[in-house]
Every structure is written in structure tokens, then in C-alpha cells.
Amino acid sequence: MNIVVCVKQVPDTSDPDTEVHIDSTGRGVDESKFSFVINDADNYAVEEAIRLKEKHGGEVTVVNIGPEGANQVIRMALAKGGNSAIRLFDEKFAFSDIVATARILHSAIKDLSYDIVMTGCMASDDGFAAVGVTLAQMLGIPHAAMVKHVEVIDEKKLKVGRELEGGLMEMLEIEIPCLLTIQTGINEPRYASFKGIREASKKEIKLMDLSAAGLGDDMVGEAGSVAVMKQYSVPEVGELAEMLEGDAGETSTKLAQILKEKGLV
Amino acid sequence: MNKFKLMSVRPEDCFLVEGKERILESYEPYLSDESKMDYKPVSAIFFPENTAQVVDAVKRTTGQGKGIVVSASRTGVTGGAIGVDNASIISLEKMTARLGEWHFQAGVKIEDIPVTDKDYYPVDPTEATASLGGTIATNASGPRTFHYGATRNHIKALTIVLADGSVLDIHRGEVVCENSKFVLQHRDGEIVIPIVGISMPPVKNTAGLFLKEDMDLVDLFIGSEGTLGIVTEAIVETAPLPVNRLFLVIYSDTESKALRLVEAIKSKPRFTCLAIEYFDHNAIALIRESDALLNIPGDVVCAVYLEILNGDEDIQEKIDETLASCGLDPEWTWAGFAEGDMLEMKRFRHDVPERVNAIIGARKVDIPGLHKIGTDTAVPEGQLRRILSFARSEVEKEGLQYIVFGHIGDNHLHVNMLPRSMEELKKAEKLHIAIAEESVRLGGTVSAEHGIGRLKKDLLKIQFTEGELAAMKSVKDALDPQGVLNPGVML
Ligand SMILES: Cc1cc2nc3c(=O)[nH]c(=O)nc-3n(C[C@H](O)[C@H](O)[C@H](O)COP(=O)(O)OP(=O)(O)OC[C@H]3O[C@@H](n4cnc5c(N)ncnc54)[C@H](O)[C@@H]3O)c2cc1C
Numbered sequence: 001m002n003i004v005v006c007v008k009q010v011p012d013t014s015d016p017d018t019e020v021h022i023d024s025t026g027r028g029v030d031e032s033k034f035s036f037v038i039n040d041a042d043n044y045a046v047e048e049a050i051r052l053k054e055k056h057g058g059e060v061t062v063v064n065i066g067p068e069g070a071n072q073v074i075r076m077a078l079a080k081g082g083n084s085a086i087r088l089f090d091e092k093f094a095f096s097d098i099v100a101t102a103r104i105l106h107s108a109i110k111d112l113s114y115d116i117v118m119t120g121c122m123a124s125d126d127g128f129a130a131v132g133v134t135l136a137q138m139l140g141i142p143h144a145a146m147v148k149h150v151e152v153i154d155e156k157k158l159k160v161g162r163e164l165e166g167g168l169m170e171m172l173e174i175e176i177p178c179l180l181t182i183q184t185g186i187n188e189p190r191y192a193s194f195k196g197i198r199e200a201s202k203k204e205i206k207l208m209d210l211s212a213a214g215l216g217d218d219m220v221g222e223a224g225s226v227a228v229m230k231q232y233s234v235p236e237v238g239e240l241a242e243m244l245e246g247d248a249g250e251t252s253t254k255l256a257q258i259l260k261e262k263g264l265v
Numbered sequence: 266m267n268k269f270k271l272m273s274v275r276p277e278d279c280f281l282v283e284g285k286e287r288i289l290e291s292y293e294p295y296l297s298d299e300s301k302m303d304y305k306p307v308s309a310i311f312f313p314e315n316t317a318q319v320v321d322a323v324k325r326t327t328g329q330g331k332g333i334v335v336s337a338s339r340t341g342v343t344g345g346a347i348g349v350d351n352a353s354i355i356s357l358e359k360m361t362a363r364l365g366e367w368h369f370q371a372g373v374k375i376e377d378i379p380v381t382d383k384d385y386y387p388v389d390p391t392e393a394t395a396s397l398g399g400t401i402a403t404n405a406s407g408p409r410t411f412h413y414g415a416t417r418n419h420i421k422a423l424t425i426v427l428a429d430g431s432v433l434d435i436h437r438g439e440v441v442c443e444n445s446k447f448v449l450q451h452r453d454g455e456i457v458i459p460i461v462g463i464s465m466p467p468v469k470n471t472a473g474l475f476l477k478e479d480m481d482l483v484d485l486f487i488g489s490e491g492t493l494g495i496v497t498e499a500i501v502e503t504a505p506l507p508v509n510r511l512f513l514v515i516y517s518d519t520e521s522k523a524l525r526l527v528e529a530i531k532s533k534p535r536f537t538c539l540a541i542e543y544f545d546h547n548a549i550a551l552i553r554e555s556d557a558l559l560n561i562p563g564d565v566v567c568a569v570y571l572e573i574l575n576g577d578e579d580i581q582e583k584i585d586e587t588l589a590s591c592g593l594d595p596e597w598t599w600a601g602f603a604e605g606d607m608l609e610m611k612r613f614r615h616d617v618p619e620r621v622n623a624i625i626g627a628r629k630v631d632i633p634g635l636h637k638i639g640t641d642t643a644v645p646e647g648q649l650r651r652i653l654s655f656a657r658s659e660v661e662k663e664g665l666q667y668i669v670f671g672h673i674g675d676n677h678l679h680v681n682m683l684p685r686s687m688e689e690l691k692k693a694e695k696l697h698i699a700i701a702e703e704s705v706r707l708g709g710t711v712s713a714e715h716g717i718g719r720l721k722k723d724l725l726k727i728q729f730t731e732g733e734l735a736a737m738k739s740v741k742d743a744l745d746p747q748g749v750l751n752p753g754v755m756l
Contacts, residue, residue, distance in 0.1 A: 012604070012605050014605075014608075015608075032382070035603065035604035035605060036603070036605075037603060037605040072602055072603055075602070076601065076602075076603075076606075079600070188558060188560065190560070191560075191599040191600075191601070191609075192600055192601060193595065193596050193598045193599065193600060194513055194515075194581075194584065194585075194588070194595045194598040194600040195595040195598070196596075196600070197511075197581070197600045197602075198581050198585060198595065201581065247358075249294070249358075253291070
């Protein structure tokens with residue numbers, strides 16, 4: 001069972017103090033204060049891939065689009081049990097939308113021998129939740145999205161569970177090769193061990209730029225995108241809202257005052 | 266030079282809230298701190314925004330013949346900032362301004378001190394909402410103190426308001442003790458501070474005043490717990506920001522192997538550790554109960570946490586060899602490079618105190634007087650196994666529930682005892698004294714990081730002779746003859 005798993009490096013916004021500021025271009029955010037982590041859903045995808053490999057044999061290939069700093073996320077996936085990795089990077093990839101992003105991933109994955117391709121169901125930074133399914137289309141394989149259960153029936157088929165509203169689980173059979181976008185909570189991701197990290201440092205991360213990917217300038221970045229990102233903005237504060245500033249002590253005192261004034265307490 | 270001119274700063278009107286009833290109704294949290302000691306209402310709380318307003322608050326309070334409680338983030342665990350009779354509180358919580366690149370008002374929280382691309386302030390108490398001034402007053406430390414030293418090593422300059430309202434603005438290196446004294450001059454005369462060197466243990470220490478014959482005046486105020494002056498501003502010394510770190514939790518099936526690892530790392534360092542922390546078998550059991558997601562393997566008895574500077578190329582090999590030489594398995598580890606990994610691993614450190622509080626909290630429902638007893642002792646190099654086995658055998662003899670965790674790199678382990686009854690509480694209090702006595706006998710301190718405050722004054726007598734305590738008292742008498750600053754704290 002050969003599995004390709006796509007991982008993205010995203011800013012760690014789990015810390016409530018993380019401040020997001022739009023940069024001077026208006027089309028990006030100031031990343032200098034961020035620490036970066038693996039996208040949450042991708043972390044589950046890596047774990048699911050490694051578990052399937054441990055049970056059924058085969059290899060796990062980690063694929064990433066990202067700058068050199070993303071090696072850290074790739075190395076951790078290798079430390080947990082990934083066999084090899086490909087990192088795609090080129091300045092020209094900037095501002096790629098979902099279609100261009102899927103195209104870049106496709107260029108690296110199409111020549112690999114795989115049974116399953118896995119992605120996280122959504123990236124926590126841009127929230128598109130569409131790269132995985134677009135990639136499936138380009139690869140010409142069936143897909144299931146929001147997957148929370150994977151079972152191998154035989155060499156040709158998987159049984160997968162998709163999480164629906166209201167806690168419902170939709171069980172379906174899907175033919176191999178296929179693409180699954182993995183939902184968080186499908187498993188309990190393991191931690192990397194020092195031994196794993198030692199071994200990962202010896203594994204190769206293959207680098208691919210635009211030409212190695214066999215793509216043209218007009219296939220990636222803004223030129224290769226269907227949707228063009230114009231500008232970020234922060235929603236304006238509505239007139240009916242009053243923002244309380246200060247620490248917890250100050251804001252709670254002010255809040256109590258307001259509630260008293262309005263006769264609500 | 267041992268002489269220095271005090272400044273006279275024109276007081277600026279300071280905002281305050283007055284009236285015991287109003288304070289009890291709306292400002293009660295300001296009367297207590299994390300020691301959870303019983304407190305008294307005060308008649309006024311001042312909220313200065315700068316040094317001149319602190320001067321105003323001091324003069325108005327002392328003018329009424331009242332004492333002053335200095336209060337900051339109130340995360341202290343020894344009752345230094347609680348409301349007491351016949352006193353006003355001066356809260357520094359509004360003094361959070363950045364005055365220069367590394368120059369801050371004292372109320373700024375440690376977690377709000379900025380990190381630049383190159384530098385950071387490396388003092389890292391576990392409770393990061395603690396204020397800069399509070400950490401200076403208690404000479405606070407944290408896991409990385411193993412590498413960087415405690416707060417004392419990172420303070421370049423202080424602005425301090427003294428009990429008489431005069432202001433001292435000193436840089437390290439400017440005023441050094443000569444002829445066993447410091448002389449502070451003001452318009453109407455001078456304050457002579459007599460300095461008698463006392464024996465200070467070769468460990469990280471916050472018990473008592475720092476007194477040395479050739480000391481710097483800045484050091485007198487660090488760790489003085491607000492008894493000698495109110496720190497209003499500080500310039501801190503930074504360290505280069507480590508860019509590449511390896512975070513490691515190493516599991517062990519015996520305590521002996523874990524201790525061997527710590528000894529190996531310290532005696533023949535082959536790589537640079539910023540922090541070395543320890544969690545004993547009882548701590549691991551608590552973490553297992555509270556945080557199943559951490560998935561600690563079943564046979565694990567204890568764990569060591571390392572934060573390593575990931576510098577040279579063959580560092581991983583060196584770590585591997587060190588683990589092997591101690592009989593430890595590199596597979597039985599949890600490792601990461603990213604800040605996020607480190608934050609995850611911090612769950613280890615946070616789960617333990619949280620679980621302890623939850624257990625004691627549940628027992629308090631039936632027995633309200635109950636609380637945990639935690640030691641804060643440290644011992645010199647080579648004495649760790651002794652104090653650990655002493656504490657363990659004494660506590661186990663009495664059948665108390667306990668856990669051991671903490672800053673093992675600095676030979677500073679917290680023994681937390683969790684009494685189930687008032688009778689056990691009494692036993693735990695006695696054991697606390699016994700462990701403190703044994704630590705001092707081994708050449709260590711009764712308090713390595715939390716300070717003495719109002720809660721641990723009994724312990725000071727274990728560590729210092731009458732003469733040494735008298736030497737501290739004469740410093741206090743010189744700077745604060747009326748005893749207005751933090752009455753009942755430390756001395
Ligand atoms: C969960 C938890 C974890 C902790 N972990 C650590 C740790 O790892 N390391 C450690 O060292 N401590 C630790 N502490 C203890 C506490 O955080 C420190 O003692 C801290 O330095 C107190 O800072 P604060 O601003 O809260 O001071 P406060 O509690 O407000 O005051 C502490 C003492 O300092 C005096 N003081 C405060 N500000 C000033 C000032 N500007 N000038 C003069 N005197 C002043 C007060 O009068 C009082 O005596 C911990 C506490 C908790 C609750």
C-alpha cells in the first residue's frame with residue numbers, strides 16, 4: 001500500500017496572543033512574528049498514512065509546497081515513519097490559488113506509484129478545503145472528502161467513513177487508487193521520537209522547482225490561477241459594537257459597568 | 266565607588282481607590298495572591314502609572330503612618346503581596362510601558378517583553394504573567410535558569426523608590442560596596458547601609474537578602490522582596506535568541522537511569538542544554554490520569570525534559586551516545602524542533618501542578634483547611650541523590666501522597682505533599698521543615714525560587730545564623746527605619 005501524503009506548513013494560531021497584521025502590499029500578512037507548524041488536518045493524514053503502512057506494508061511519500069523552512073514539518077513527518085519526501089518551491093508559485101496549487105502537487109505526484117493520496121481536509125490558514133478534491137480531479141482518481149475512517153477491504157477497495165452533520169457517518173466503498181481528504185480526530189497522531197528524528201535526518205528530501213516540475217510560468221502563481229487574491233482587509237467595527245480594551249481585570253470591570261447601566265443586572 | 270546621589274522626584278498625583286468596603290466589594294482580588302493566604306482589607310489601593318506617581322503614593326501612605334504592600338501580578342506563592350492591617354497597596358499593574366529597547370516599567374509582564382529577531386530576555390518563570398518587577402523582587406528563575414542563571418544575572422539597571430520617597434536610579438557597575446557600606450546621599454544628609462557579607466549557598470537562591478562584601482548595589486534590591494524599595498523601572502540584559510533547538514522528553518524505566526543521564530550531561534557536557542527538568546513516577550502517574558492524549562508508554566517510570574541548543578553537526582550522535590551510556594532507549598523519547606513541539610511538551614509541566622490543585626481542591630470540599638505543602642529547596646552539585654532519597658524515605662514513612670518534579674539541572678526539585686487530612690497536613694508541615702533542614706545541612710537553600718514572603722519566614726532561621734539575620738535587619742533599618750515597606754515580609 002503506497003501512500004502519498006500532502007502536508008502544508010501553516011502559522012501556529014493556536015496561541016490566542018498570535019496577532020495577524022496585513023503587510024504593506026495588502027496581499028499578505030506579516031509572518032515575522034509567527035511560528036510555523038504542520039497544518040492540523042495534515043498531521044492526522046500523516047498518522048493515518050503511517051498506520052496503514054505499518055499494517056499493510058508499502059511506503060509513505062511526503063509532498064509539500066513550501067520554502068526551506070518547511071523542511072521542519074517534512075522532517076517530522078519522516079521522523080514519524082514517512083519514507084521519502086518531495087518539496088516543491090519556486091518564487092513563481094506565490095499567489096497560486098487552489099487550481100494552481102493542485103497543479104503543482106499534481107506535477108510531482110502523477111509520476112509516483114501510489115495507491116492512496118491523502119491530504120488534510122482543510123488548511124487552517126486559507127480555509128479553502130478544495131485542494132485535495134481538485135488534485136483528485138487532475139489525477140483522474142475517485143475521492144472522498146472529510147474522511148474519518150479508513151479500512152482496507154482488499155487490494156482494489158477501501159471502506160471509508162465520511163463525517164456528516166449531526167454526527168452521522170456515511171460509509172462508502174472506494175476504488176484504489178483514490179484520494180482521501182482527512183478530517184481531524186480520525187486518529188491520535190503520534191509524537192516523533194529522537195530515534196525517528198535521527199533516521200529522518202538521513203532520508204532524502206527531493207527538491208523540485210518550476211522547471212523540475214515540468215510546469216510553465218503561466219501554469220502557476222497568479223497567471224495560472226482561476227481566482228486572484230486581491231486584498232486582505234479587517235472587517236470594520238460595527239456601530240453597535242463597543243470594543244473593550246485592557247486586561248481581563250479592566251475589561252470585566254467595564255463590562256460590569258455597562259451591564260449595570262443598561263439595567264441588565 | 267560606594268557613594269551615590271539619590272534623586273528627588275516631584276510627586277505626580279496618583280490615582281487611588283479608597284475605603285475598605287468599596288475595596289472588598291470591587292477590588293477584592295487585589296488583596297490576595299497565589300499563596301491563597303488569609304488577607305485583610307486595606308483602606309487604599311494606589312495605581313501609579315510612573316515613578317513620580319509611585320513617589321506620590323509612598324509619601325501619602327507614609328504621611329498617614331501606614332505600611333505599604335507592593336503588589337504586581339500577584340502570582341507570588343509566599344503571600345508577599347496580600348492585604349494586611351494598617352497598610353495601603355501600591356499596585357504596579359498599570360506600569361507596563363516600554364521606555365527604551367530593553368528598558369521597561371516594572372509592571373510589564375514577562376510574557377509581554379518582546380522577542381526580536383536576534384535577542385530575547387531569557388528569564389522564564391513557569392508563570393509568564395508574573396511582572397518584571399515581581400520577578401526582580403523575588404529573583405525569579407525558570408527551567409532555562411540552568412543555562413542562563415536567575416533574574417539577577419540579567420538586570421543592568423534599576424529605578425527604585427525608597428521608603429522616604431526618594432528615588433535611586435542605578436546601573437550595574439556604578440555603585441559597589443566598599444568599607445562594608447553603601448552611602449546614599451540626599452539633600453538633607455545621607456543613608457549609610459552597613460553591609461556584612463553572609464554565607465550564601467552555591468546554588469540558585471532566593472532566601473534572605475543578598476549580602477556580600479564586594480557587592481553591587483543593584484544586587485541588594487534583587488531578591489529583596491520589596492522590603493527595601495519599590496522597583497519602578499528596569500533595564501534588562503538579553504541573550505542571543507537560540508534559533509535552532511531540539512526539545513526532548515526522555516522516558517526511563519528506572520529513576521536511577523534518569524539521574525545518571527542528568528549527571529552525565531552535567532559532568533561531561535557534550536552539547537549545550539538550556540534546561541533540564543524532571544518528573545518522578547508519581548508525577549508521571551498524575552499526568553497519565555489527566556492527559557491520556559500524551560500516550561506515555563506503559564512501562565515508563567519517570568521522565569527527563571531537555572532543551573538542547575542544536576548547533577553542531579554531530580550533535581544527534583552525541584545525544585544518542587549519551588542516552589546509550591545511561592542505558593536509555595532513543596525510541597523511548599518524544600522529540601521536536603519547533604516552538605509548537607516545545608509548547609506541547611509544556612503540557613507535562615502544566616499538567617502536574619494543575620492535577621495537584623484539582624486533587625487538593627476536591628479534598629478541600631470536605632476539609633476546608635487543607636492545602637498542599639511544596640518544598641522549594643536546592644542543594645549543591647553532587648548532593649541531589651542524597652536529598653532525593655532523604656525526602657522520599659521520610660515522606661513515604663509517614664504514608665503521605667507526594668510527587669517530585671522540577672528543575673533537576675539546578676538540583677532544585679519540588680517535593681509536593683498532598684495531605685488527605687488535617688493530621689497529614691501537620692505531618693507534611695513537619696516534613697517540609699525536615700527537608701529544608703537537610704538541604705541546608707547539605708549546603709543548599711530553603712528557597713531557590715519562590716522567596717520567603719510572609720509564608721516561609723520560619724525557614725529563614727534554618728538557613729541563617731542570628732548574626733546573619735541581624736545583618737539583614739540592619740540593612741532594612743538603614744533603608745526603611747519605620748518598617749513601612751512590605752511589613753511582615755521576609756524579615
Ligand atoms: C503556577 C505558578 C508557577 C510559578 N512558577 C515559578 C517559576 O517557575 N519560577 C519562579 O521563580 N516563580 C514561580 N512562581 C512564583 C511567582 O510567579 C514569582 O514569585 C513571581 O516573581 C512573582 O511576580 P509577580 O509580579 O506576580 O509578583 P507579586 O506576586 O505581585 O509579588 C511578589 C513579591 O514581590 C514584591 N514585588 C512585586 N513587584 C515589586 C516591585 N516592582 N518592587 C518591589 N517589590 C515588588 C511583592 O511585594 C511581593 O513580595 C510561580 C507561581 C505560580 C502561581
